[in-house]
Amino acid sequence: MRPQSDSNNPRDLPSGENLDRDARALYDALNQLIRVHQFRDRDRICGYDLSVAQCYALETLVHQGPLRLQGLASEMYLDKSTASRVVDALVRKGHVDRVADPVDRRAALIRPTVQGEALYQTIRADLIAEERAMLEGLTPDMRQAALTLIRQLTQAAHRRCGPGPGTLSSVEDET
């Protein structure tokens, strides 16, 4: 439906024509990247007796501080019932605990335990080591560019993804 104006030099086009082609390429590339990371993370995290969802929840709690269940669910794009069960599992394993919210006795604040925080840091260090290995083949310039681009892509996707309840904004950290 979008005819490639191949009569002209395809490199000089003002970013209108190649957009489709780049979009296709990006879709495929991102697909690959996401799948590889997904499975790598899963296998690696399972070695620590955590599921991926549990690890994600723990990570969210470590980063965002104590959260109510609803907040955690929003942050994870999950139903509150699913979040509840994930928290159950983490409580059973001793990685988080529920404390009564002082201002609302219906609510419970969920926060990582010392053990949970330590476990998360261990896993994080492990995964970061993987990223580190991947980055070793890139020049510092390229690494910076990669970061910038990935963040922009995330921002764009997040904006479009629409009503993200918690609006996770934990992207910006050390410069």
Next chain:
Amino acid sequence: MRPQSDSNNPRDLPSGENLDRDARALYDALNQLIRVHQFRDRDRICGYDLSVAQCYALETLVHQGPLRLQGLASEMYLDKSTASRVVDALVRKGHVDRVADPVDRRAALIRPTVQGEALYQTIRADLIAEERAMLEGLTPDMRQAALTLIRQLTQAAHRRCGPGPGTLSSVEDET
């Protein structure tokens, strides 16, 4: 908490020190990106009465042509039993079919039906439109750079993580 070797000048270091920091940043950025995409894909694909795994299988079959179950499982980093069930679902929905392998009567070749191929193209077009919208804010140069980097990251991760659970073949590493 990581001991920064601050006794030295951090600006002159030959990319050894900043590597850690970049690795951390990459981990976080990739995390965000993957999550956003994951949920976006899930919601979007579910609108077509396909699960993500089913869509991934269909995509693999469309891209790679007819595959045996084992090949599909390897491609998806899944156990063959899981792949079998995913294929079951796709067969039930009429998106793929199994044909007997002419040279091996144990095996079955799985291939998309016309309907399955059409469905995949529809979904793909939909998802690509999303990527396209995301790319609109980037310059052509940045888009190219993003592609290159994402592919390199994928390559690196793929090399490191190796094949998934269901894979027994295709990894002859002679030690």
Next chain:
DNA sequence: CATTTACGTTGCAGGTACCAACTAAGCTGC
């Protein structure tokens, strides 16, 4: 031909996910 190996399916167990229904607690209106 018997054994071994490979392909795929099925049984089992556990995780993930949603919706809907439920309990408990807060908040309104009277």
Next chain:
DNA sequence: GCAGCTTAGTTGGTACCTGCAACGTAAATG
């Protein structure tokens, strides 16, 4: 204060995804 509604979280039910183990069948090997 107590109905009645809303909100926070839990639980039941259902369905899917996933891997491991155990099969049946077919090919390969001796």
